[in-house]
Amino acid sequence: xxxxxxxxSLSVSENGIEKKISPKRLEVLKTYKIYIGGQxxxxxxxxxxxxxxxxxxxxxxxxxxxxxxxxxxxxxxxxAFAGWSERAAFNRGQILYRMAEMLEGRKIQFTDxxxxxxxxxxxxxxxxxxxxxxxxxxxxxxxxYQQVFSAVNPVATSHFNFSVPEPTGVVSIIAPxxxxxxxxxxxxxxxxxxxxxxxxxxxxxxxLCAVTFAEVINSSDVPGGVVNILTGKVSELSSWFVSHxxxxxxxxxxxDSTVQKMMQDKAALNVKxxxxxxxxxxxxxxxxxxxxxxxxxxxxxxxxxxxxxxxSGGGY
Numbered sequence: 660x661x662x663x664x665x666x667x668s669l670s671v672s673e674n675g676i677e678k679k680i681s682p683k684r685l686e687v688l689k690t691y692k693i694y695i696g697g698q699x700x701x702x703x704x705x706x707x708x709x710x711x712x713x714x715x716x717x718x719x720x721x722x723x724x725x726x727x728x729x730x731x732x733x734x735x736x737x738x739a740f741a742g743w744s745e746r747a748a749f750n751r752g753q754i755l756y757r758m759a760e761m762l763e764g765r766k767i768q769f770t771d772x773x774x775x776x777x778x779x780x781x782x783x784x785x786x787x788x789x790x791x792x793x794x795x796x797x798x799x800x801x802x803x804y805q806q807v808f809s810a811v812n813p814v815a816t817s818h819f820n821f822s823v824p825e826p827t828g829v830v831s832i833i834a835p836x837x838x839x840x841x842x843x844x845x846x847x848x849x850x851x852x853x854x855x856x857x858x859x860x861x862x863x864x865x866x867l868c869a870v871t872f873a874e875v876i877n878s879s880d881v882p883g884g885v886v887n888i889l890t891g892k893v894s895e896l897s898s899w900f901v902s903h904x905x906x907x908x909x910x911x912x913x914x915d916s917t918v919q920k921m922m923q924d925k926a927a928l929n930v931k932x933x934x935x936x937x938x939x940x941x942x943x944x945x946x947x948x949x950x951x952x953x954x955x956x957x958x959x960x961x962x963x964x965x966x967x968x969x970x971s972g973g974g975y
Contacts, residue, residue: 690720691866693728693890694873696735697883702891703727710866713777721866724891726899729831729858732887733905736829736856739884744826744854752801755852758879759794762787765875769840772867776839789942790844796947797848804853804949812960819963824956826854827932828907831900833893835912835941839865842941843872846910849951851885855908858887860900866890893918901925901933908932908955912939 688709692699706723722728743751762769766787773783805824812820830850835842839862850857861869873888889896897918901909902925911922914937926933934954939945 688717688720691722691870691890693722693724694870694876694886694888695728695732695884696739696887697877699873699877703731710776710864712775716775718775719867721870721890724860724889724896726896728889728891729896729899729903732858732889733829733831733903735884735887736858737905739882740826740828740856743851743856743882743885746854748802748805748854751852751854752798754880755794755798755801755848758875758881759791759798761875761879762791762794762872765871766791768871769868772871773839773865776865776867778839786839786841786942790841793841793844793947794848797852797952800849800949800952801852804952807949808953808956814962817965819965820960821963822958822960824853824953825959827955827957828855829905830855830857830908830910830955831903831906832857832859832910833897833900833912834859834861834869835936836862836864836893838862838941840868840872841946842912843869845939845941845946845951846912846936847886849948850910850955851881853952853956855955856885856887858889858900858906860889860891860893860896863890863892897922898925901931902928904929906931908934910934910936910955912936 690707692701702722702724704723704725704727706725707720708723710718710721712718769787770780770783773786774780778786809821809823812822814820832846832850834846843859843861847857847859859869869888870890876886893913897911898921900906901922908931909922909926911919911933919935922933932955
């Protein structure tokens with residue numbers, strides 16, 4: 660009885676070398692780069708980590724940012740501050756609204772990325788919709804919070820006395836680490852609505868939406884350097900976020916009391932403001948408020964001399 664000859668699984672390539680055909684193609688993971696000064700560089704350290712979901716599936720290669728990346732981001736934010744803070748408040752509102760428009764156009768992509776990072780579909784869709792609405796909310800406040808929080812003060816001299824809010828400058832932000840999109844947008848939007856520039860450390864465990872949001876920012880008329888987004892470890896970067904002497908305020912959104920104490924101590928070096936958002940539920944109405952804009956504003960008081968008239972006996 661003749662033996663059955665099995666078909667070989669080997670094939671011959673063009674250079675004559677025999678090789679086995681792989682039953683499954685190797686998936687090429689996207690490299691999610693950082694965002695500094697309107698550009699998408701790789702981290703100067705050359706380090707990266709692989710983001711995985713709860714099932715252990717590899718999702719992407721993500722840059723592991725260094726102290727040098729943060730310093731570069733601070734320089735970009737400082738250079739962008741003058742132009743951004745001097746823009747008309749109405750124009751800043753237009754730009755935030757444009758960000759919402761671009762996010763609306765990419766809802767499917769953001770929803771998919773959240774689902775890859777273990778967020779159920781219904782919750783992912785709700786989070787993306789809330790993120791869009793939150794940008795529109797702060798776009799509306801850009802030219803209104805000044806009227807609400809400014810004042811004409813009574814004084815006992817021949818002066819008008821005005822108090823008005825002004826942006827504090829460069830703000831470093833450590834975003835909520837268990838929230839891939841909504842928490843990030845909820846802390847960035849009030850900072851830039853008030854005319855500040857910022858450097859954000861995105862979630863280390865759910866970084867995909869943060870870097871994709873940088874692509875939205877890049878195509879939304881936001882000047883380079885106004886928002887800078889880094890990915891990496893809070894344990895490595897938190898001390899530099901608060902100790903850099905050209906950072907005017909720091910926002911920290913986690914509950915680690917040790918890190919909070921460290922930040923308060925290091926902030927004393929140049930008397931910068933440290934703000935903790937460790938008790939806010941970003942999925943509710945408490946996650947949006949004009950008071951969040953005021954957290955990174957300074958109050959400037961101006962005295963303007965006037966002539967007493969009428970009852971004081973003076974006149975023109």
